[in-house]
Amino acid sequence: MHALIIDDSRAMRSILRRIVTELGFETAEAGHGQEALDHLEGGLTPAICLIDWNMPVMDGYTFVQKVRERPEWRDITLMMVTTESEHGQIVRALAAGAHEYVIKPFTPDAITDKLEMLGLVRNGVPA
């Protein structure tokens, strides 16, 4: 089971990679939304994308919109992981098709709990 980590910060991608790898996911990474779309176009079929909001080239919100335009990607779970915590932004992201929303800073347990809620992790391993 793959997780696609989309964040312009290599440090943040590293933090998230360590968390989801420990849960048993294989990972792929992208530095912005367009690079993530390229991964999907190239045939990667992640179970989940963890998506930052503010990124160069293509932001996370636009990425969510683009993914949701494509029926063949409807099974991909989308989770925003971002510092954007204004209520309006959260509502926009969820309305655009994100399933979950995690605000930075977060703990590993917060990510694990969300993945369990989404049914992607059970008893500490991918479901």
Place this chain on the structure above:
Amino acid sequence: MSTAAPTLDDVRSLTEEVWASFLGEAEPLLPGAGGPTGGWSAAITVTGGWEGMVTVELTDRVAAAVTQQMLGMAEDEVASDEDVADAVGELVNMVGGNVKSLMPGPSTLSLPVVAVGRVARPSDAVEACRVEASWLGEPVVVSVHVFGAAAA
């Protein structure tokens, strides 16, 4: 546009939260006095309902340790300048994003700007709030600047 400023306690609290989440394994962030000279700094700006800038200033040693922790590097591994800039930028992104959430919106957060030495500030930026802390025995400073207004 609001010219309000976040409280010192709020900024200290969210800075400590960021540290505890990603950097607390080595040592907690402690109260400190004074600021680093030289080293690294990073800034992020907020525009919209509230307009201001959040800056983080770190010594070289603290910046390197932040990078090692965030990237999961071994203690003897040397971080490149590119890695340090990335990690320090993400640090100010998290602090700045949380400051933004305290202030009237809607607002937009810029991408971070990172510099060796002191990052430039607009001439109308007034320091409204300054958290002086210590990590690994060295100073860390987080400041919030408000644009176009005298700080309360």
